[in-house]
Amino acid sequence: MISRAGCRTRWSSPPRSSRVSTDPSIPFRAEAHALDAADPLAALRDAFVGAETSLVYFDGNSLGRPPRVTAERLGDFVTAEWGGRLIRGWDEAWMELPFRIGDRIGRSVLGAAAGQTIIADSTTVLLYKLLRAALAERSAADPERVEIVVARDDFPTDRYLVEGIAAERGARVVWIEVDTARGVDADRLRAAVGPHTAVVLLSHVSYRSGYLADAATLTRITHDAGALVLWDLCHSAGSVPVDLDAWGVDLAVGCTYKYLNGGPGSPAFAYVAERHHATLTQPIQGWMGAADVFAMGPEYRPAAGMRRFLSGTPPVLAMLAMQDTLDLIEDAGITAIREKSVALTEFALRVSDGILSPLGVTLASPRDSGERGGHVTLSHPAMRSVTARLWASDVIPDYRDPDGLRIGLAPLSTSFAEVLTGLGAVADAVRAEH
Incomplete structure (x- = not known):
C-alpha cells in the first residue's frame, strides 16, 4: 500500500x-x-x-x-459469516453495516461527521425519499413554498423523479436551462430560486459534460432563498473532494458502483445533516426505520437519527465490495x-x-x-x-x-x-x- x-x-x-x-x-x-x-x-x-x-x-x-481482494472478501463472507454464523450475523454485525460503512464514506469521501450517512437503497429510491421529505418539510413550514428547482440537463432519473413528485404533491417544477457542455452556475441558480422555492436538486459533477459545480456557493444561494438543497454526488464521490458539513449542505445522495467500485447495482448512500434528523419525515415507512425494529408494533414510530431514513432489510451482500476501495481511498x-x-x-x-x-x-x-x-x-x-x-x-x-x-x-x-x-x-x- x-x-x-x-x-x-x-x-x-x-x-x-x-x-x-x-x-x-x-x-x-x-x-x-x-x-x-x-x-x-x-x-x-x-x-x-x-x-x-x-x-x-x-x-x-x-x-x-x-x-482483486473483493473476491476473497465475498468468499469469506459466504463461508464464514453467512454460512458459519447464519442468522446470528444480524445481531453480531449486519444490522450496523449501513451506519458503519456510511460513516466510513462520510469520513473518507464526503467531509461528513459521523451519524449523518447511511448505505440503504438504490440512488433512485434515496433521491425520492430525501427530495419528497424536503418538499414536505418546507411546504409545511410555508405553504407558499411549492417549487422544486432542477436543471434541464440533469441525469434522467433526477428529472423524472422531480416531475413525478411534483405531480404527486401538487408542486411546480422550475427548470434551469444550461449549456450541455457545462452545468448550473451561480447566476442561473439565482434566477431560478425565490420565495416559492422549497428544494433545489443539483448535480455536483454533470453526468454529460463533467462540469464541476461550485457546491459551497450554490448551497449558500439556495439557503438565502429559504430553501433546502439536495446534491447528487454520483459522479463526484471518490473522485472529487467533497466537504458537505463545511459547505452547509442539507441532503446528498450518491451511488457506490462508480468511483467506489461497489459492483453492479451496489446500494447508494444518503447524507442528511444532523440538524434535519428530527424534522424530515421520509415517505417509505418500513420496519427497519422504526424506533424499535423488533417490537413489530401496531403503528409506525420513526427511529431517531439516520435509522429513520432506512426502509427495508439492509442489502448486506451488496455492501461488502465497496469496503475494499474505501481502504484504498483512505490510504491514498x-x-x-x-x-x-x-x-x-x-x-x-x-x-x-x-x-x-x-x-x-x-x-x-x-x-x-x-x-x-x-x-x-x-x-x-x-x-x-x-x-x-x-x-x-x-x-x-x-x-x-x-x-x-x-x-x-x-x-x-x-x-x-x-x-x-x-x-x-x-x-x-x-x-x-x-
Missing part, C-alpha cells in the same frame, strides 16, 4: 514545446511514460482485476473495476486522488488537441480543470458509430447524446499509457468513419 506522504507529489506537465510535433504519437508516448513513472498512485492500479490486460477502460465513472487520500484525476484529464485533453482535433473532434466539457470532474466528453457527428467500433476492439468508453464520447478516468485504476492507447484508438475509429 502507498503511504500518505508518498501522495503529496505535485503533478507537473512537460513544457508546452515538448508536446508539439508533426508526429504527435512520439512525444505523447514519452509523456505518458514519464507521468506513469512519476505517479505516486501507480502501484494501486495493480489492485484491480483486469488492469494487467490490454483492454482500455474509459468507463470507470459508470462502473468501476473490481478490486482524496486530495492525492483528485490530483491524479486532474492530471489524467489534462493529459487526455492534450492528446485530444494533438490527434483528435485535426479530425474534427471537439471538446464538450469545461477546459478549466477547476470546473471539471473526473471525466471529459469529446464530440463528433460519428461518435455513436465510433463507440461501437471501440467496444468491438476492447476500448470501452460510453456514448452520450448529442454526439458525445465520454471518457471516464478512474484515478485509482487508470494509467496515462492507457489513456494514450485509448485515444489513439478513438482517432483510428473516427478516421474509419470518414
